[in-house]
Structure formats: C-alpha cells, structure tokens
Amino acid sequence: MVLFFTDRKKGYTDAEVVVHLQRRDEAVERWFYETSKRYFDKSFNEIFFDADRKQEVFQLAFIKLWTEIEDKKIKLIDGKLVRQQRSG
Numbered sequence: 800m801v802l803f804f805t806d807r808k809k810g811y812t813d814a815e816v817v818v819h820l821q822r823r824d825e826a827v828e829r830w831f832y833e834t835s836k837r838y839f840d841k842s843f844n845e846i847f848f849d850a851d852r853k854q855e856v857f858q859l860a861f862i863k864l865w866t867e868i869e870d871k872k873i874k875l876i877d878g879k880l881v882r883q884q885r886s887g
Contacts, residue, residue, distance in 0.1 A: 811827065811830070813880055814875050814878070814879075814880055815827075816831055817868055817873060817874065817875055817880060818875055820865070820868050820869065821868065821869065821871065821874070832861070835857075835861055835864075836857065836861075839857045839860070839861075840853075840857075843856075867882070871883075
C-alpha cells in the first residue's frame with residue numbers, strides 16, 4: 800500500500816490527514832499544503848514550462864481535493880478512506 804501523504808518525518812497516514820483536515824487542525828493544514836506542493840513540483844516539474852501556469856494548475860487541483868475532504872466527499876469509514884460517488 801502506498802501512502803500518498805505520508806511524510807517520513809511526521810508520519811501522518813492518509814486517513815490521519817483527512818481526519819485532521821476535517822477537524823481544521825492548523826498544523827496538519829500547513830503540512831498538507833507544503834507536502835502536496837512538494838509532491839506536485841517533483842512529479843510535474845518537467846510538464847510545465849510556465850511557472851505561473853504550473854502554480855495555477857496546482858492551486859486548482861489542491862482546492863478541488865481540499866474541498867472534497869472538507870465537504871466529506873472523501874472521508875474515513877471503518878478505518879478506510881472512501882470517496883462518495885456522485886450518485887450518493
């Protein structure tokens with residue numbers, strides 16, 4: 800199992816990140832943004848030649864993910880992360 804948001808220094812699991820974000824834990828919010836930004840820059844740096852466009856795409860993707868977590872479309876059920884389907 801690959802844990803996308805696990806940082807070796809902090810050790811948050813994906814589930815912990817989602818739960819803490821839904822609780823509005825400021826330290827995890829800051830860590831989540833910084834970790835997501837580093838991952839995006841590392842993974843997609845060669846695709847974008849325009850720094851402004853790269854930042855715009857990151858912001859749009861980050862806001863989409865954040866909103867889905869905040870709106871509990873992505874949540875923890877029985878110890879597993881799940882995403883609510885459009886149909887409910």
